[in-house]
Amino acid sequence: MLDEIDSRLLDSLQRDATVTAEALGAKLGLSASQAGRRRQRLEDQGYILGYRARLDPARLGLHVQGFVQVHMASHDPQAARAFARLVATRPDIVSAWTLTGDADYLLRVFCDDLAGLNRLIHEVLLPHPAVARVHSQIVMDQLKPDAPLPT
Template identity: 35%
Template structure:
């Protein structure tokens, strides 16, 4: 949002780095007293700038060692086909991200799995059973070079 001032941006930066920071610590870091800082945070939440607070969990610590990027081409790009696909994949916990794309493919998915066998099971029991998919192309990540959920503020 373009109407964020420098203090709002500082607040967002600190909250993205540590969502568990106390209001007192946050206020000190952005140069406000606690009450005005709290009001600003509440306003950012009410305006939908802050959408939620989460714990970032290490994928490999949960035994999810495989990351796969999947390009999907649908047989048709009619609105009902897009909605049906989106509804189906939204229910699958293995799918962490899904983007409607321009270009050769209709969707790009990021999927996690414990191992290749688990990914194969996901592919066979879920993805390939969806009607309307023309092609599926999987690319396996060898290593993660950078990962961030913090937006530049």
């Protein structure tokens, strides 16, 4: 179970994972060693899955963000595994979800430009034997950036 200090610690790390044990302890009213032990415990218990830097897609030349709904032609387990392997190998597909409703999968993608998105759809996704059709949506603007999880 998480106590109030654990929740505050997780919230702080989500906002800045580079915070030192000293700064974290000061923020939480703990010593640096207590804050470090709590952090380690939360890592060991699987609350903290890892740390990473958030990068600016535009600075990397990724000017098109999109969401692609994928409708499967076959729901055979082998076909689903083959599609999952394809998704896992594509760096331009940054996240993927299985869904209830009309579409089977929702993919979040980043591409250099519209031609890159077109290639991803027409040369990678649609030729896959398990895919029946796709529906893409291009992000015009992101009103709220990816936010920390509520703790």
